[in-house]
Amino acid sequence: TNREFGLELEKKAVTLSQFAAHTYDAVWAMGIVLSTVESRLNERNVSIGDYTHASGHIARELLAELKNLNFLGVS
Structure with a gap:
């Protein structure tokens, strides 16, 4: 939870924003998104390391995966 996250940071003497x-x-x-997309790209012999601003197909995959992401975070 958010409270537990804050308590852990306090233990480490980290300033909490x-x-x-x-x-x-x-x-x-x-x-999570980068790992998932990298796995999919590797199946096609492509890598996130190949990404440039002109790599529209990789950007679209990253955005689609981010839109579909569902996880319980600390916030």
């Missing part, structure tokens, strides 16, 4: 839990969830969400 009001946005910390949301930031953690955003980074976690992107990690």
